[in-house]
Amino acid sequence: MQKKTIRDIEVGGKRVLVRVDLNVSLKKESSIIADDARIRAVLPTIEYLIGNKAKVILCSHLGRPGGRVVDELRLTPVSRRLSQLLGQPVMQVGDCIGDEVERVVGRLREGEVLLLENLRFHAGEGENDPAFAQALSHLADIYIDDAFGSAHRAHASIVGVASYLPAVAGFLLEKELKIMGEALNAPIHPFATLIGGAKVSDKIGVLRNILPKVDSLLLGGGMACTFLKAKGYEVGLSLVEEDKLSFARELLEKSTCLLLPLDVVTAQRFETNAPLITVPIAEVPENYYIMDIGPQTIRRFAAELQGSKTVIWNGPMGVYEMPPFAEGTKAIARFLASLKDATTIIGGGSTAEVVEEVGLTLAMTHVSTGGGASLKFLEGETLPGVAVLMDKEK
Numbered sequence: 201m202q203k204k205t206i207r208d209i210e211v212g213g214k215r216v217l218v219r220v221d222l223n224v225s226l227k228k229e230s231s232i233i234a235d236d237a238r239i240r241a242v243l244p245t246i247e248y249l250i251g252n253k254a255k256v257i258l259c260s261h262l263g264r265p266g267g268r269v270v271d272e273l274r275l276t277p278v279s280r281r282l283s284q285l286l287g288q289p290v291m292q293v294g295d296c297i298g299d300e301v302e303r304v305v306g307r308l309r310e311g312e313v314l315l316l317e318n319l320r321f322h323a324g325e326g327e328n329d330p331a332f333a334q335a336l337s338h339l340a341d342i343y344i345d346d347a348f349g350s351a352h353r354a355h356a357s358i359v360g361v362a363s364y365l366p367a368v369a370g371f372l373l374e375k376e377l378k379i380m381g382e383a384l385n386a387p388i389h390p391f392a393t394l395i396g397g398a399k400v401s402d403k404i405g406v407l408r409n410i411l412p413k414v415d416s417l418l419l420g421g422g423m424a425c426t427f428l429k430a431k432g433y434e435v436g437l438s439l440v441e442e443d444k445l446s447f448a449r450e451l452l453e454k455s456t457c458l459l460l461p462l463d464v465v466t467a468q469r470f471e472t473n474a475p476l477i478t479v480p481i482a483e484v485p486e487n488y489y490i491m492d493i494g495p496q497t498i499r500r501f502a503a504e505l506q507g508s509k510t511v512i513w514n515g516p517m518g519v520y521e522m523p524p525f526a527e528g529t530k531a532i533a534r535f536l537a538s539l540k541d542a543t544t545i546i547g548g549g550s551t552a553e554v555v556e557e558v559g560l561t562l563a564m565t566h567v568s569t570g571g572g573a574s575l576k577f578l579e580g581e582t583l584p585g586v587a588v589l590m591d592k593e594k
């Protein structure tokens with residue numbers, strides 16, 4: 201990586217501001233954390249800083265409070281969980297900038313950890329307001345970005361602060377960029393990519409960037425319907441993005457390695473309990489929705505993936521939120537987990553959710569902690585949060 205990391209900077213005795221992405225999902229109407237993966241993902245950086253006697257000042261957003269204080273979106277449950285995982289107290293303050301926060305930071309001792317309050321209680325965070333960024337930077341001597349999940353956002357705590365403090369990458373950010381960067385830029389072949397999800401329009405950038413690099417491109421999910429339509433198939437009541445048909449045609453013409461579903465599970469209504477039938481792709485009933493890939497497609501995709509050395513997967517193969525239509529996505533997850541000697545990378549929030557649900561997160565090489573950020577990265581874009589970090593000396 202060309203960017204400096206936590207290893208390239210002296211942290212002992214320093215006040216270190218660490219931007220983490222602790223935007224965990226909370227169970228409805230309670231402050232119980234539904235999934236603490238994002239907290240666990242940043243432990244290596246925090247533990248390193250504690251071990252190296254830094255004064256650790258963590259900051260994060262949680263939800264979308266819209267620039268005002270929303271009590272349900274305080275970081276209290278997060279600090280409690282983090283403290284359990286670290287096995288030491290995590291101090292909290294009621295805000296993320298200002299005199300009171302500066303006083304608490306002033307008393308912080310080496311190896312202690314403080315979690316600032318939700319950054320998005322201030323409108324200046326989302327607006328990348330220089331005054332807010334400067335106020336944050338007042339708290340510290342060094343800035344470490346370990347918030348991969350937010351690196352695609354030009355917010356004050358991601359981009360702004362780097363103008364005022366020496367800025368380097370934490371271990372999670374480094375790992376995400378390294379694994380996905382190598383897969384994209386120097387993949388071990390055969391290299392296959394699976395793209396699914398709801399809409400083509402969300403995936404155009406990824407498809408364009410990845411097509412010239414891959415040996416196979418497998419398409420499923422709702423987005424495959426526009427491609428199927430472009431090939432002349434009828435897709436029943438499924439969404440076809442009319443304005444993306446020409447893009448789909450262009451891709452179909454350019455690519456010799458693109459696979460579409462051969463059969464699909466269809467349902468009479470877009471509902472869990474709707475009557476369903478599995479049909480070959482040429483026989484989708486006109487009053488049905490395509491909800492998932494069928495068994496023949498699963499076998500064909502598995503055969504194509506067999507022997508791959510690098511696989512990137514973004515986007516579910518079906519409407520996985522409804523159990524009858526989650527089978528295709530789960531089958532693909534299980535198959536990827538069974539691949540030997542392959543680098544398997546999962547990008548995308550929903551895709552990561554399914555993989556976690558079937559208990560296969562650890563069976564993959566890498567499950568990205570960033571949904572939107574991993575998509576932007578796969579599009580080949582430089583993430584604003586990465587661009588502002590200090591370059592390694594040549």
Ligand code: ADP
Pocket residue numbers: 396397398399402420421422423490491492514515516517518519520521547548549550551552571
């Ligand atoms: P990710 O978050 O992994 O990037 P997306 O956000 O692109 O994935 O897509 C996830 C959504 O795609 C899910 O809500 C899922 O229900 C939807 N989806 C998948 N297949 C279909 C389909 N056949 N019809 C409609 N929606 C679908």
Ligand code: MG
Pocket residue numbers: 548549550571
């Ligand atoms: Mg999504």
